[in-house]
Amino acid sequence: MTKFKVKHSLAALAAPFSQPCQPTPVSAPQWLAFNSALATQLRLPEQYWLTDAGLALFSGNALPDWTKPLAHAYAGHQFGHFVPQLGDGRALLLAELEDAHGQLFDIQLKGAGRTPFSRGGDGRAPLGPVLREYLVSEAMQALGVPTTRALAAVLSGDWLQRDTAEPGAIICRVAKSHIRIGSFQYLAAHSDSSQLKTFADYVIQRHYPACLHADNPYLALLEAVISAQAQLIAKWMSLGFIHGVMNTDNMSISGETIDYGPCAFMDAFNPAQVYSFIDKQGRYAWGNQPRIASWNLARFAETLLPLIAEHAAQAVELATGALQGFNSENEAAFLQLMGEKIGLKAATKHDESLIRDLLNLMSANNADFSQTFRLLSQSVSDASTGAAMLFADNNSWQAWCSRWQARLAEQGIATKDVKQQMDACNPALIPRNHQIAKAIELASTEADLSLFNRLHNALQTPFELDDANADLALPPTAEQCIENTFCGT
Template sequence: MPFAVHHTLAALGSPFSLPCQPTAVAAPQWLAFNPELAAQLRLPQAFWGTDTGVGLFSGNNLPDWTKPVAHAYAGHQFGHFVPQLGDGRALLLAELEDESGQLFDLQLKGAGQTPFSRRGDGRSPLGPVLREYLVSEAMHALGVPTTRALAAVLTGDWVQRETAEPGAILCRVAKSHIRIGSFQYLAAQGDTAQLTTFADYVIQRHYPGCANSANPYLALLEAVISAQAVLIAQWMSLGFIHGVMNTDNMSISGETIDYGPCAFMDSFNPAQVYSFIDRNGRYAWGNQPKMASWNLARFAETLLPLISDNTEQAVALATKALQQFNLINETEFRALIGKKLGISEATAADEPLIRDYLNLMVKNSADFTLAFRLLSQSVADINQGAATLFNDQTAWQQWAGRWQQRLAEQGLTSADLQSSMDAVNPALIPRNHQIAKAIEFATSDGDLTLFNRLHNALKTPFMLSEQDEELGHPPTPQQCISNTFCGT
C-alpha cells in the first residue's frame, strides 16, 4: 500500500490548532531511529537514517507533505486550572495511515517556540529525549498503550536549564495527542458549537461506534473512562509512576502520553513519588486511580452541555458513567495481578491473597519487578525464587502455602504455570539508575553505547539474555534515584 498522509486536526483550523513552523537548529545529527515503527507507518525509506531524514526529524527541512500545527489545550496542573497551555514545544507534522487504516500523529517534541510557548524556549535537553525514547518503547514492548518513539536527533545547540545541556528533538507517534485538556480549552471559552465540532471529530477518529449511540457524547465519556481505567491498571501492575498526571497529560485515546518525570518503582512503596515537582505526593503510585478518576470528572464537566440540555439530567448521567471507573479499574487490576501470580482468572475471592502479597512486599521493601518475576521459581519450591526477597520468612511461608493451594486448584503443571507467569512478569524494566547512567554518558561525552544496549534489551522485556543480566538488577543503595525531572 502507498504512503498515506492526512491532516485532519489541522483541517479543523483555529481554535483547535495554530500553524507554526519549527525553529531551525544548528547541526542536527542522528541519535536513534525506529525502523520497525517506520515500516508500520509506511514512511518512505528516503527518511530512514539519511540526511533527508535528519532534515525531517530536526525540522530543518520539512517535506511538502507536512503541515505543522501546534495543538491548543488547557489543563489542571496539580489541581490548579490553567485556561491556556497548548503545545509549547511540540508540533504535529502530519497524520500517517498504517496498513490497517489507523491514523497516527507524527509529532516533533523540542522543535522550538510555538504560539503556546509562553516564556519557554520550546526546546528539549538531550536527557528527557533519551528517557522518553527508552521508556515509551519499553511500555510498548510490555503491551501497554503508549506514544512511541520514531526518531531522535541531536540539534547541535545548547539548551539552558539549571545548566547548559545539549539539545535534542524527539519524533513521537500516537493515535493522537488530544487530551482532556483539549476539551477543557474549548469549554472554558463557552463555545458549545466549537465543542460539539471537536467532540464529533474525536468520536469519528477514535470511537466511531459512539456515533450510533442514542447519546453519542455520553458514549464518548464512557469509552474514555473505560480506556483510562484499563490503562491505569496496567501502569499499576508494572509499578509504573507517571509522575505528572495533570489533565493536559491524559489522552483521550487511552495511551500513555507525556513521559516527563516518570519512573518504574524499585522497592515497593504505594506512596512512592519520584517527580521532583510532586512535593505532596499527589501522583504517587497508589494515588493514580484516584487522580485518573478526578481527571475524568473534569472531562465529564466539559461534555455536560452536549450530554443533555437539562443540566440536572446531564450531571446525573455523567455521574453514573464516572462511577464505573473504580469497578473497571479494580477488576482489571485484579485480573492483571492474578495472572502475575499464576491465577488465570482471578475472582473477588482471590483479593485477600493478592492484597496480602502486596502488603508482604511493602513490609519487606521487596523489589516490585523481581517480587513477581522470581515468583515463577517458587511454584515448585517455596524456598526458592521470590523467597529470597523476604526477610520475614514466617510471613512468606504462610502466604506461599495459601498461594500454592490456590494454584493447585487450576490443575496445571508447574511448567505451564511458570511459563504463563514469565510471559506476564518482565525480567527487565527501564530501571531509573540505568537510564540516568545512559543519559550521563550521552550528555557528557556523546557515548550512546548504554542507551543503545538498553534500547535493544527492552524490546524483549520478558526474555533477558545472559550478557544483559545486570540490566535487570535493582540498584544498590548508592545507585538509587530519589528524584526525576521533566525537560521544561
C-alpha cells in the same frame, strides 16, 4: 514499500483547535536513534530513513511539502490547579500517517522550538528527557501498554540553559492522538458549545466511531474514554509504573500513555512512591493513580455536560453514572492482571486478600516490585527458592506462600504451565531508573550512546533475558537509587 498516506484532519479544523507554526531550525543536527520497525508500520518513505532528508525532517530544518506543522491548543489542571491555556509549547504536529490497517497516527516533533503556546519558554528539549522518553515509551510498547511511540531522535547541535548547560535534542513522537482531556477543557473555557460539539464529533469520528450509533453519542464518548483509562491505569499499576505528572493535559483521550516526564518503574515496592521532584504531597504516587484518573475524568465529563443533555441536572446525572463505572472496571482489570502475575488464570474477589497481602509483605520487606513477580514462578513448587530471597521476614513469606500454593493447586493446572504463564506476563527487564540516568549521563557528557543502545535493544524483549544483559535487570544498590526525576521543560 507501499505509498504512504497522509492526512491533516486536525489542521482542517483550524482555530481555535490549533495554530499553524513552523519549527525553529537548529545548527547541526545529528542522528541519535531511528525506529525502522515503526517507520515500516507507518509506511514512511525510505528516503527519510537515516538520510540527510530524514535528518532535515526530524530536526525541523527542512520539512517536506506533505507536512502542515501546527501547535495544538489545550488547557489543564496542573496539580489540581486550572490553567486555562497551555497548549503545545515545544511540540508541533506535522501530519497524520495512515498505516496498512487504516489506523491514523500523529507524528509530532517535540523540542522543535517556540510556538504560540510557549509561555516564555524556548520550546526546546534537553537530550536527557528525549532519551528517557525514547527508551521508556518503546519499552512500554514491548510490555503491551498503550503508549505513544518514538520514531526518531536527533541531537540539535545547540546547547540549552537549564540548571546547567545541556545539549539539545528533538524527538519525533507517534501517537494515535495527542488530544487530551485538557483539549476539551480549553474549548469549554474559551469557546461556545458549537465549537465544543465540532471537536467532540471529530474525536468520535476518529477514535470512537462506534459511539456514532449510540442513542447519546457524547455520553458514549465519555464512557469509552473512562473505559480506556480504567484499563490503562490498571496496566500501569500491575507493572509498578508511576507516571509522575497525571495532570489533565497529560491524559490522552485515546487511552495511550503520554508525556514521559518524571516517570519511573518502582524498585522497592512502596505504594506511596513518587518520582516527580515537585510532587511534594504525593498527589501522583503509585497508589493514588486510580483516584487521580477518576478525578481527571470527572473534569472531562464536566466539559461534555452541554452535549450530553439539554438540561443540566439530567446531564450531571448521566455523567455521574458513567463516572461511577471507572472504579469497578479499573479494579476488575487490576485484579485480573495481578492474578495472572501470581499464576491465577481467572482471579476472583476471594483472591483480593491474597494479592493485597503479598503487596503488603513486599512493602514491609522493601522487596523489589519487578524482581518479586519475576522470581515468583520459581517458588511455585518450592517456597524456599525464587522470590524467597527478597523477604527478610521468612515466616511471613512462608505463611503467604503456603496459601498461594494451595490456591494454585485448586486450578488443576500443571506446574510447568503455571510457571510459563507467569513468566509471560512478568517482565525480566524494565527500564530501571538508575540505568536510564547512567545512559543519559554517558550521552550528555561523553557523547557515548552505547548504554542507550544496549538498553533500547534489550527492552524490546522484556520477558526474555540473556546472560549478556543480566546486569540490566538488577535493582539499584543503595548508592544507585534515584528518588526524583524531572520533566525536562
